[in-house]
Amino acid sequence: MHLPDLIADLGLILAAAGITTLIFKKIKQPLVLGYILAGLLVGSHLDFFPSVTDTKSINIWGEIGVIFLLFSLGLEFSFKKLFKVGGSASITAIVKVLFIILAGYLVGKAMGWKDMDSLFLGGILSISSTMITIKAFEELGLKHKKFAGLVFGVLIVEDLVAILLLVLFSTLAVSQQSAGTEMLYSILKLAFFLVLWFLGGIFVVPSFLKATKKLMNDETMLVVSLALCLVMVLLADKVGFSPALGAFIMGSILAETTQAERIEHLTKSVKDLFAAVFFVSVGMLIDPAMLVKYAVPILVATVVIIFGKIIFTILGALLSGQPLKTSVQSGMSLAQIGEFSFIIASLGLTLKVTSDFLYPIAVAAAAVTTFTSPYLIKLSEPFYQYLNRILPKKWLDGIERYSSGTEGITTLSDWKVLLRSYIFNTIIHSVIIIAIIFLAYRYVQPFIMNNIANSLASIIISVVVSFILMSPFLWALSIRRIQRTAYAHLWLNKKYTRGPLIAIEFFRIALGIFFVGFLMYEFFDTWVAAVIALGLIVLGMVIFSRKLQSFYDKLERRFMLNLNARENQKPDxxxxxxxxxxxxxxxxxxxxxxxxxxxxxxxxxxxxxxxxxxxxxxxxxxxxxxxxxxxxxxxxxxxxxxxxxxxxxxxxxxxxxxxxxxxxNKEMTLQKVVVHAESPVYGLSIRNAGIREKAQALIVGIERGANRILNPSSDFVFDKGDVIWIVGNNKKIKEVI
Incomplete structure (x- = not known):
């Protein structure tokens, strides 16, 4: 019986990856570099080792690896975190990304490259690696430092920017020109579906997981999580986005659920396996002859990454009001590229809009900067001390004054509070209403006409169902009172504010009428639409106002309950x-x-x-x-x-x-360990396990099912599935537990 090439190739890839990663573990280097080296060894460009034969199938596995890699990043992302990181991280990330894209583009053009090669180079160089940065911080014991919060915030914003770049680059590649209208359409389309998927996902997914909680053992949870991921991948592909975007969105939705940590733990092995195949497939594309030929561009790209990111991150952080020390430490922590850079580079190859040399250049630059990243992080404080000595005192005082001044800009006026709420209210409910209209017109009405009723009856049924579904959101969009306190202050205290307030209310009502008219226009002619729209507005929005308010309040409570479930599950x-x-x-x-x-x-x-x-x-x-x-x-x-x-x-x-x-002692960290049947401590009490003596570690809490025990007594006996929260040396803890 002949062994299929795919199985033989997969065995070869995993064997090479296993050997190289063991070596890289031993020499304390990032595993990503080991995977890339393994890909280089089993690729078609070297004859020293057996080579992969079915490259096409391996590339498909690599694409699956991208999907699960982005799903894992989404689980760590969380849209709520994006709102919490504040303006500092957003300003820092946007300044850094824009300047690096510009620098990469100019460098590409200076070397005589095509516009698309230069633009993709800028995108590749602009996004720092979340995995490599977090890994370096863990190894150096810096996750709890002040500047680490800013760095993680910047990485969160950059993840979203990278998703936006994937969409924009895809649009540019298809149109082959920087058409402003197409770019704007792509951005609006992305924003529309991000809002829609997030709202729908938060409303449905946590409720589903809660309802099926008793049925969810580890095996079922793993299958369901991966199924949800792939369903969103199909949806993203259906509306014209990359599969990676769908995986990222579902990960970020699941990140808000009470099962987030469990899902992350269960899917980690799957992600690690397919991510290994992805990074090996990246290494297989490297041609050593190409690296030699393009040694100068690789060197230039590396210089842009290291020095450009340090300079522009420091600039962005200073502009956002961060102190000089935090800015310098952040800049030197983000001077590398990684997983998103590979994905952007592979997008160019897939769409056939970039040259073959760009991918190996990106991989080589990533390898060099991954290696230098931990050393730059270590040097960040000495470099700050050096700058503190050589910079003029006037500059240092100016930076300190600017930083102190921006800290006080936190209060919001009544107008800002009100306008922010109205903007959010308008965007959210407009997206939901537009989605309902398009679903009714494109799917519901054709389905009813083909399977249930004739043309006119199908139209009437579709309109009635659509309007019923839209009604609570139309009420919230046009009539619902928002931020009553701020509104009352503005109405009573300043007579000149009444005009703008009335104008805003008229705009809200007009927008509601427009959406109802738009629904009618999709099914009837314009005059009929206008008449029916006014009639439905009067009947639905006035007569049934209280019922709509009650129903909407129930929807909102369910949504907020799901959104905050992860935080609310824990005691203080x-x-x-x-x-x-x-x-x-x-x-x-x-x-x-x-x-x-x-x-x-x-x-x-x-x-x-x-x-x-x-x-x-x-x-x-x-x-x-x-x-x-x-x-x-x-x-x-x-x-x-x-x-x-x-x-x-x-x-x-x-x-x-x-x-x-x-x-x-940088290795004293807070970490969690799950007890399994083979754990040395399984069945032992804390006293008998001797964790404190053997590992010089301190148990601060234990989670057993729904029970959580803070500072457990020494008589507590470990059982299978217990989650131990422990402070100590990571290596010693692994040896004992």
């Missing part, structure tokens, strides 16, 4: 809501000389001491008899209010000390 104080903070014991503090037993910090405040640094000595997970001495530096874990209380107790002289000082 939980170990996974906590974070690590570094504080110093003041010589004047009342805690000096007392033992941890006497202070009872854990019992009184719920705060755990993970590490004490005393001079050159480190004391991980200190015992109850350990005393605190002047200038001891403590690594504490707790919620913000708990840490604030302990901070007051320790009486820190200079709040900046904790932020500036870094613990030499």
């Amino acid at each position: 104080i939980l170990p996974w809501d906590t974070h690590l903070t570094e504080l110093r014991v003041s010589p004047e503090s009342e805690v000096v000389g007392k033992t941890l037993t006497e202070l009872m910090i854990r019992e009184k405040y719920g705060v755990n001491i993970a590490l004490i640094e005393r001079g050159r000595n480190n004391i991980p997970t200190p015992g109850r008899d350990e005393r605190l001495y002047p200038n001891d530096k403590l690594l504490l874990i707790g919620a913000d209010d708990q840490l604030a209380a302990v901070k007051a107790l320790l009486e820190i002289d200079t709040p900046e000390i904790a932020e500036e000082d870094n613990f030499p």
